[in-house]
Amino acid sequence: MKEKLAAIINAAVSAASEAVDEKQIEDIRVKYLGKKGEITALLKNMGSLAPEERPKMGQLVNEAKEQVESAINEYRKKLKAKAIELKLKAEAVDITLPEKEVCAGGLHPLSIVTNDLIDIFQSMGFDVLDGPEVETDYYNFECLNVPADHPARDMQDTFYLADKILLRTQTSAAQIRTMENRKPPIRIICPGRVFRADEVDATHSPVFHQLEGLVVDKGITMCDLMGVLEQFAREIYGDDVKVRFRPSFFPFTEPSVEVDVSCTECGGKGCRVCKGEGWIEILGAGMVHPNVLRCCGIDPDVYTGFAFGIGIDRITTTRYKISDIRLLFENDKRFLEQF
Numbered sequence: 001m002k003e004k005l006a007a008i009i010n011a012a013v014s015a016a017s018e019a020v021d022e023k024q025i026e027d028i029r030v031k032y033l034g035k036k037g038e039i040t041a042l043l044k045n046m047g048s049l050a051p052e053e054r055p056k057m058g059q060l061v062n063e064a065k066e067q068v069e070s071a072i073n074e075y076r077k078k079l080k081a082k083a084i085e086l087k088l089k090a091e092a093v094d095i096t097l098p099e100k101e102v103c104a105g106g107l108h109p110l111s112i113v114t115n116d117l118i119d120i121f122q123s124m125g126f127d128v129l130d131g132p133e134v135e136t137d138y139y140n141f142e143c144l145n146v147p148a149d150h151p152a153r154d155m156q157d158t159f160y161l162a163d164k165i166l167l168r169t170q171t172s173a174a175q176i177r178t179m180e181n182r183k184p185p186i187r188i189i190c191p192g193r194v195f196r197a198d199e200v201d202a203t204h205s206p207v208f209h210q211l212e213g214l215v216v217d218k219g220i221t222m223c224d225l226m227g228v229l230e231q232f233a234r235e236i237y238g239d240d241v242k243v244r245f246r247p248s249f250f251p252f253t254e255p256s257v258e259v260d261v262s263c264t265e266c267g268g269k270g271c272r273v274c275k276g277e278g279w280i281e282i283l284g285a286g287m288v289h290p291n292v293l294r295c296c297g298i299d300p301d302v303y304t305g306f307a308f309g310i311g312i313d314r315i316t317t318t319r320y321k322i323s324d325i326r327l328l329f330e331n332d333k334r335f336l337e338q339f
């Protein structure tokens with residue numbers, strides 16, 4: 001009997017020493033000391049022994065029970081301590097690490113310029129609108145007096161997403177959407193991203209930004225167009241800037257002009273920035289073509305209007321003397337932090 005007890009004690013203690021978590025320890029306790037445990041069974045068995053053997057055996061079994069109990073308690077304590085130690089290690093904070101740099105974000109130069117442009121036109125009474133970047137052929141070309149076979153389409157190499165669905169090549173689509181939804185007088189601007197399948201170089205990017213403007217009312221003339229755009233140029237480049245209107249062609253305006261300002265670098269003498277011209281082109285504009293008004297249900301015999309499309313990227317690069325348009329899109333922190 002003594003040997004049997006010793007074997008049980010051995011087995012229990014070595015099992016407890018190998019337990020790796022609380023559950024295993026508890027299973028061992030149940031196996032030996034639980035209601036149906038091996039040691040408990042021996043105690044229950046006392047009745048079947050001869051009366052003179054009982055005290056001796058009782059003592060032995062009780063001692064075995066105590067031994068196993070204290071071994072289990074000891075290993076349970078060790079396991080707990082180990083768990084705490086591991087947890088502390090895992091959650092350790094290295095107080096010698098330098099703190100994380102907190103840096104406040106700033107506005108991208110394109111956003112700064114767009115906001116300034118919006119301020120200028122809002123102060124002249126323009127509403128600001130948004131248009132979709134994914135456009136239909138109808139809004140981007142067709143209703144802007146550029147039918148499918150019009151050569152002007154070639155000037156805007158285009159990203160088509162599906163048949164007659166494309167990434168807008170110009171914010172001018174906003175003219176149509178506006179005139180369909182509002183009755184004159186209309187005075188709106190629509191800034192946003194536009195897309196053309198251009199080769200990337202210092203002055204071209206397949207993604208760039210325009211700000212479309214549209215005014216429609218009774219009695220609007222070319223003088224209104226010139227007055228608004230001259231005022232805009234002065235606000236952006238200062239009172240000394242010279243503004244030049246050059247005849248041009250856009251299918252949706254007639255007559256059409258391109259607007260140049262005197263070079264911000266050399267003041268008009270001619271330099272590298274203006275390629276020796278003395279002038280920098282910043283926008284296209286013109287009187288809204290009667291076909292476009294008609295397409296939107298506005299009677300061209302009653303109403304006239306002008307529209308303009310400003311290249312926001314060009315305004316940004318000239319204002320900040322940025323030599324390469326790619327810098328605007330590379331997201332280099334060293335560049336962006338300068339604004």
Ligand code: PHE
Pocket residue numbers: 169170171172212213250253284285286307308309310
């Ligand atoms: N949409 C023209 C372009 O992208 C610019 C423009 C807008 C011209 C409005 C006239 C009137 O080149």
